[in-house]
Amino acid sequence: MLQEIILAGFGGQGVMSMGQLLAYAGLEEEKHVSWIPSYGPEMRGGTANCSVTISDEEVSSPIITEPDTLIVLNRPSLEKFEQDVKPGGRLLINSSMIDIPSQRQDLKVLKIPAAELAQEKLGNTRVSNMIILGAFIELTQAVTLESVIGALKKVLPEYRHNLIPLNRQALEIGVMLAKESI
Amino acid sequence: MAKVLMKGNEALGEAAIRAGCRYFFGYPITPQNEIPQYLAKHLPEVGGVFVQAESEIAAINMVYGAAGAGARVMTSSSGPGISLKQEGISYIAAAELPCVIVNMQRGGPGLGGIQPAQSDYFQAVKGGGHGDYKLLVLAPASVQEMADLMEKAFDLADEYRNPVMILGDGILGQMMEAVEFKEEKKTSQMEKPWATTGAKGRKPNLINSLFLDPLELEKHNLHLQQKYDRMAKEVLWENYKTDDAELVLVGYGSSARIAKAVVDQARVQGIKAGLFRPISLFPFPKNALQEACKCAHNVLTVEMSLGQLVEDVRYNLEFKVPVHLYGRVGGMVPTTRAVLEEVKRLVNGDQGVETHENCL
Numbered sequence: 001m002l003q004e005i006i007l008a009g010f011g012g013q014g015v016m017s018m019g020q021l022l023a024y025a026g027l028e029e030e031k032h033v034s035w036i037p038s039y040g041p042e043m044r045g046g047t048a049n050c051s052v053t054i055s056d057e058e059v060s061s062p063i064i065t066e067p068d069t070l071i072v073l074n075r076p077s078l079e080k081f082e083q084d085v086k087p088g089g090r091l092l093i094n095s096s097m098i099d100i101p102s103q104r105q106d107l108k109v110l111k112i113p114a115a116e117l118a119q120e121k122l123g124n125t126r127v128s129n130m131i132i133l134g135a136f137i138e139l140t141q142a143v144t145l146e147s148v149i150g151a152l153k154k155v156l157p158e159y160r161h162n163l164i165p166l167n168r169q170a171l172e173i174g175v176m177l178a179k180e181s182i
Numbered sequence: 183m184a185k186v187l188m189k190g191n192e193a194l195g196e197a198a199i200r201a202g203c204r205y206f207f208g209y210p211i212t213p214q215n216e217i218p219q220y221l222a223k224h225l226p227e228v229g230g231v232f233v234q235a236e237s238e239i240a241a242i243n244m245v246y247g248a249a250g251a252g253a254r255v256m257t258s259s260s261g262p263g264i265s266l267k268q269e270g271i272s273y274i275a276a277a278e279l280p281c282v283i284v285n286m287q288r289g290g291p292g293l294g295g296i297q298p299a300q301s302d303y304f305q306a307v308k309g310g311g312h313g314d315y316k317l318l319v320l321a322p323a324s325v326q327e328m329a330d331l332m333e334k335a336f337d338l339a340d341e342y343r344n345p346v347m348i349l350g351d352g353i354l355g356q357m358m359e360a361v362e363f364k365e366e367k368k369t370s371q372m373e374k375p376w377a378t379t380g381a382k383g384r385k386p387n388l389i390n391s392l393f394l395d396p397l398e399l400e401k402h403n404l405h406l407q408q409k410y411d412r413m414a415k416e417v418l419w420e421n422y423k424t425d426d427a428e429l430v431l432v433g434y435g436s437s438a439r440i441a442k443a444v445v446d447q448a449r450v451q452g453i454k455a456g457l458f459r460p461i462s463l464f465p466f467p468k469n470a471l472q473e474a475c476k477c478a479h480n481v482l483t484v485e486m487s488l489g490q491l492v493e494d495v496r497y498n499l500e501f502k503v504p505v506h507l508y509g510r511v512g513g514m515v516p517t518t519r520a521v522l523e524e525v526k527r528l529v530n531g532d533q534g535v536e537t538h539e540n541c542l
Contacts (some may be wrong), residue, residue: 060443
């Protein structure tokens with residue numbers, strides 16, 4: 001299994017932590033993982049992206065030029081990266097923020113109104129990104145839900161562990177959404 | 183210890199502490215800021231000292247002072263900052279003091295940019311500052327290797343009383359990978375009878391790089407050269423599928439990882455490709471390179487510069503094999519697809535060349 005993912009959005013939407021959670025979850029499953037951020041003179045509200053590789057074998061190059069999956073949380077990210085996705089690859093769109101269709105005809109696209117779902121079902125839009133992450137893991141089976149939860153325990157400081165149930169709920173909403181989409 | 187996920191920069195910081203480093207002097211610059219960030223937090227926990235100096239020049243001279251007093255000491259920077267440190271590095275090399283210097287390369291020349299590059303290769307391996315001197319230069323290609331080489335760097339520095347440079351780049355510094363630190367080892371650091379630790383009850387020690395008598399200075403230079411010759415046995419390298427390789431890619435650090443992916447893709451297409459990755463850049467693993475290229479019709483260096491490593495590869499292969507360059511600069515990173523195209527171009531141009539007798 002080799003899964004190369006680019007996650008992109010505005011700074012503050014949580015793309016970096018989504019990527020790190022995936023990498024940690026891969027590590028939990030003793031897979032080979034790498035995570036690399038875009039870095040630059042960036043700020044809150046600017047664009048941010050990271051590349052994550054989860055593989056059964058050693059990761060040769062951490063730089064991803066043709067992702068299997070692209071996860072975009074805002075419109076500039078869709079426009080910037082959609083032409084790079086592997087032919088027939090997967091595209092997860094945060095339709096709460098993106099109101100244009102993909103220009104690619106060959107991709108498996110799932111649109112997720114993450115903010116609306118998070119508000120309506122959980123009353124908290126800050127876990128929007130976790131809904132999308134849940135959909136991703138269901139569609140690709142790159143890592144299990146339990147591994148992501150395990151990763152959360154490692155990534156979050158102890159005093160934030162009270163947020164894990166909320167994150168789990170958000171992930172599960174994503175999983176259900178993905179199941180229904182198939 | 184279990185595997186943890188860390189940025190390359192953080193892993194270098196942790197490995198330095200584990201290697202017994204207790205002093206860090208530096209000045210911030212992207213893309214290496216997580217090293218001072220990590221050490222600022224964790225050095226005081228082990229009784230160490232972290233100082234953010236007022237400039238790179240101040241920082242390297244603090245390193246000079248601490249090294250002279252026998253401390254395990256390091257600094258880190260990137261491109262322009264390393265250039266500023268060169269005067270001090272030359273002094274430290276001349277005074278024969280051990281220390282570790284990290285360069286997380288970024289695009290140059292000048293202030294350049296902050297994205298990854300490998301264009302400080304010459305500066306690292308050929309001296310960098312004024313005078314005939316060399317650094318031991320180690321080039322890790324993964325977060326794990328960064329951790330492993332950090333300890334080695336401090337040991338080599340002590341053994342040869344010479345600055346050791348870890349030459350990384352923005353990718354290696356910024357990326358997160360799994361890393362496992364060895365169990366706490368009993369650090370048996372070398373005695374440093376030459377250090378200026380207070381001359382009470384013994385003859386004073388002198389740390390100096392000034393030799394006004396030309397004959398004395400020549401003698402000192404010859405002594406240094408003998409030491410650099412002695413370092414030749416410290417060569418490190420990795421071979422990947424080079425045994426029957428008709429095209430050998432050569433790269434270090436992140437470029438080597440890209441090249442490794444190219445080797446695998448080329449093999450799928452029936453091209454006998456291999457990778458030679460120098461880990462020590464000075465000393466350069468000459469014999470190992472020649473051995474890796476014994477079947478090669480062509481050699482291709484992959485580097486984030488417009489032709490620095492390629493010169494050493496040509497020189498060390500004694501110009502017996504055509505050596506080509508694929509380089510991207512300015513923070514642009516070679517893609518596996520583009521390098522693979524270059525590989526195919528070279529192999530297609532190579533048809534009709536007979537296979538070496540010893541490679542049939």
